[in-house]
Amino acid sequence: MTPLEIVGTIFIVIGCVFALTGAVGVLRMPDFYTRLHPAGKSDTLAQGLILLGLALFAAQSLIATLGAAHGEGHGGEWIGPVNVILKLVLLTLLLFLTAPTATHAIAKAARLDRHTKIPVENDPGASRVAEIVVVGDIEDKLEEPIAKVLDVREDDRPAADDQQDADADNQERGDDDNNQDEETRS
């Protein structure tokens, strides 16, 4: 094997390792949002490395045809390997653009879907990623752990009831004021 083919083989082997670990990660990660991680990152890197290795094979073929063309004296054979290399580069750019975009779209669609409950494993400390909420759902801080948030809610419940009663009183007074205003206007 020529040195270019050896380098391409190394790239392909590393890419295959990344592809296999990404597939195992998608199979064995505990919940959906952690499965996004190997599927989105390692697959992108794996296809980049494998297509780069194939491009190096094509470059070796290009060098071989260039040498043969110089020896025989007629050109034109180099257009085939250059075509292959350009198509591989186009494919790499295309996958580098579309694969993370598709992963992002999947993550956002899963987050915005209110009807599908993304299952988290039984241990609440296993992954808290699924507990991140859209702004406006609840008013708790996102960084606090789940148990702490629950304790805070238990302690704040009577205070919240008092606040609600106060709000209700204010609303009644506001209604009375409005009625008085209406009476004075009439």
Added chain:
Amino acid sequence: MICAPSLLALTSAEGADPAGASAVSYVVLVACLVLLVGGVLLLIRALRGPTVFDRILAINALGTKTVVLVALFAFLDFGHADPSFFLDTSIVYALINFVATIAILKYIQYRRLS
């Protein structure tokens, strides 16, 4: 599967540069087998996925693997055949994979495609 490398070695031994072509063919064949194993693992996740988004994620990753697999098929007999047609197929499959993923997500979210 066992006879395939020997067949490749035989066909490449008849070519212009027998040693290099057979080595590249072996590397590409092993890469194809590894990607097929990864695709089987992703297919298990797609069949077992608790939510529909797990299935979409696994099928999207499987489509990316298929693109790379078709590009590897092009180089299986690199010294003898022109691999550019397989690469055309691969580019088209990458585009279809992306558009299909977005379309399925849109259909699930809005229950229609318009």
